[in-house]
Amino acid sequence: MLRRPVLLLTALAGATAVLVAGCAPQDEAGGAAAASTGGSATTTASCSPADLKTLKPGVFTVATSKPAYEPWFSEDDPSNGKGYESAVAYAVAEQLGYSQDQVTWTVADFNAAIAPGPKDFDVDINQFSITDERKQAVDFSTPYYDVAQAVVTESTSPAASVTDLAGLQGLRLGAQVGTTSYTAITDQIKPSQQPSVFNTNDDAVAALKNGQVDAIVVDLPTAFYMAAAQLDAGKVVGQLQTPSGGPTDTFGMVLDKGSPLTACVSRAVDTLREDGTLAELQQQWLDEAAQAPVLK
Template sequence: MRSRLVLATALAPALVLGLAACGADDAPSDGGAAPSDAPTAAAGTEACDAADLPTLTEGTLTVGASEPFEPWYVGEPASGEGFESALVYEVADRLGYAAEDVEWTSVTFEQIVSPAIKPFDVAAYQTTITDERAEAVDFSSPYLTSRQGVIVADDGEFADAASLADLSGAKVGVTASQTSLEAAEQAWGDDVEVVPFNGAGDGMTALTSGTVDAMVMDVDQGVAASTVYFPDTTVIGTLPDVGEPEQLGLVLDKDSELTACVSAAVDELEADGTLDELRTTWLDSDDIEQLS
């Protein structure tokens, strides 16, 4: 694992990349539909064989990811450490790929959600499933339901806040054009001043410098931010849900012949408890309660 100093230095660009993917303007959808002649997720991965899957490179599963940051990636993506790295190798295994048959490529969020031809077979980039995005790309079955966490500085004015009302009058940072913005506005209305930032790393830096009093972001990323990257901050709770639950899915090219097989693999991992094991191992937000 990289040193805390290196991680802190890398956080700003990492969070700009990673948490940009979590934004959602629409309610979650079921993802893009698979071509009619492709195996269906209900058929299970027994209908899928790595030797026959039409990947970019025969016999290889090319996976798109961002710069590595916790809890999604610990070290380089190929390490198998971190929630999404471990998830990718589990999915690959269900499809018949050995670990050495998985190749990683660095991509931007824009490359993932745009309708352009993808430089990957599948991307693992904390991407929220939305109807709007499903018009341009395919999504696998969801692998995680996310919540929005509230982070405060340990030595700040609102360090003892334990409810939404306790933060009345605060300046609350959010990441522009993301779920955190809408969630914060719904939670507090005019009781707080919402301050948008281009990236969560910028917001966390503002929090530790006292420019804002709290920061709202994906709770799992918030836990990593407060324990690894900005250790003088604490996640005090999560915001009430806004609309449908926010779910993350693996991303594929629109109408990809791989979509049904990847979804079947995710479904099997959910059904046999593997996803729960991965969440327990790499995510640490189950005991963080919703603020009232």
């Protein structure tokens, strides 16, 4: 049964009221979230629809790419509230005081969304890893998901029997262009040959099926979806972690550079993290993610 985030509003209302009157959101290191994510320094404005300077007054415009993939979305329909990122987007909107009817969805290309220049959305939610380079061009909310990168292949590939990073280094690997998945290949796996680059993950899957690459790197939940739904005999080889054992990436919502909404959106995300809503939604939509072995 679909559990839309609107059902969570009553339980979260008290926390929202406190946050509206509170100070700037804090990141995990205790700094101001707006500053740490490249956002506006304004922290005193009211976080209510009447005061928020959205693209269209009284409307919260959320973007993602098309197709919208599982498990982040469902049925290629971001507006149905199914899938982790769809659910998070509605939960954030509810925190800000917008009803479901006041949320509208639009399509934005992944790379265009993080390029400099004006945006035709208030926020974009599309598995954007927060990086210092991207923060030069856009704002990010505080993180709504800590994620590891993962290696996915087919059972007939030489990558299927790999159990460590060294076993991947001599293989043909690939990832979507401009992503932290590609960076994970070059910086963590360090293969002996140049990784292949693809315009989309669908192109990467096609290359894997055709034998052009031995394995591809994507975020962990996407790897499970590919293995189960897009590959004939898919296998998640394992996940990558930082030297300290933590996740390799954090996902944040993208906003226009200097957006007046950044601080309020970050407050909403922080509330959802602190009251357990994000953890609940992760368990509902991303519960397979902890099951992949760690590649060292």
